[in-house]
Amino acid sequence: GAVVSQHPSWVICKSGTSVKIECRSLDFQATTMFWYRQFPKQSLMLMATSNEGSKATYEQGVEKDKFLINHASLTLSTLTVTSAHPEDSSFYICSASLDRIGYGYTFGSGTRLTVV
Amino acid sequence: AQSVTQLGSHVSVSEGALVLLRCNYSSSVPPYLFWYVQYPNQGLQLLLKYTTGATLVKGINGFEAEFKKSETSFHLTKPSAHMSDAAEYFCAVSGGATNKLIFGTGTLLAIQP
Numbered sequence: 001g002a003v004v005s006q007h008p009s010w011v012i013c014k015s016g017t018s019v020k021i022e023c024r025s026l027d028f029q030a031t032t033m034f035w036y037r038q039f040p041k042q043s044l045m046l047m048a049t050s051n052e053g054s055k056a057t058y059e060q061g062v063e064k065d066k067f068l069i070n071h072a073s074l075t076l077s078t079l080t081v082t083s084a085h086p087e088d089s090s091f092y093i094c095s096a097s098l099d100r101i102g103y104g105y106t107f108g109s110g111t112r113l114t115v116v
Numbered sequence: 117a118q119s120v121t122q123l124g125s126h127v128s129v130s131e132g133a134l135v136l137l138r139c140n141y142s143s144s145v146p147p148y149l150f151w152y153v154q155y156p157n158q159g160l161q162l163l164l165k166y167t168t169g170a171t172l173v174k175g176i177n178g179f180e181a182e183f184k185k186s187e188t189s190f191h192l193t194k195p196s197a198h199m200s201d202a203a204e205y206f207c208a209v210s211g212g213a214t215n216k217l218i219f220g221t222g223t224l225l226a227i228q229p
Contacts, residue, residue: 004159006159032215034216034217036219041224042221042222043206043219043220043221043222044160044206044219046216046217046218046219049216091157093159093160095160095217097215099215104162104165105150105162105210105217106162107152107159107160107161108159109158109159110157110158110159112157
């Protein structure tokens with residue numbers, strides 16, 4: 001079945017540094033990937049939609065200069081949290097769409113980011 | 117715009133009892149509906165989905181859900197709860213011009229022995 005690999009699964013970084021999270025579709029080509037943020041005991045908030053070869057579309061209220069998304073190939077999307085601060089600490093999850101019409105999605109295992 | 121409402125942020129049932137997790141949606145286009153389960157510090161696993169066709173959908177681990185257009189609902193049920201069912205459950209909707217997946221706020225299911 002469709003598998004999405006997300007790396008790293010957890011990361012601790014110092015305030016002011018940048019962190020890159022990778023999301024790879026292992027056995028299929030994902031033309032669209034999504035990035036979500038999840039606060040403790042809360043739902044998943046869609047941050048942005050990433051399409052291969054084009055700029056990401058960010059949801060309202062998400063800082064595009066802080067959360068840089070790159071979808072350079074059909075199997076890889078990256079999220080870079082720039083100049084991280086403690087309030088950026090969260091659980092980040094990527095998802096790949098299996099088609100263009102919303103029939104199916106596969107999720108990565110998530111990345112726990114802690115900024116100290 | 118699409119949205120999902122999950123009634124009950126916490127649900128507790130006894131082992132062996134019926135599980136009912138409620139989900140209502142709002143969509144201006146025919147919706148695609150999903151139920152996902154999440155265990156602590158993990159990603160999401162698809163339980164089942166409705167796209168078109170039969171309104172009663174059977175998923176993994178004995179779960180099923182029924183799409184009721186007249187009630188704009190997609191409630192998740194399981195006849196007999198197992199301890200391993202304890203987790204967070206999310207209802208989600210997609211469809212329309214974009215294929216964004218929009219989540220409800222989640223329901224934490226606890227199973228009492």
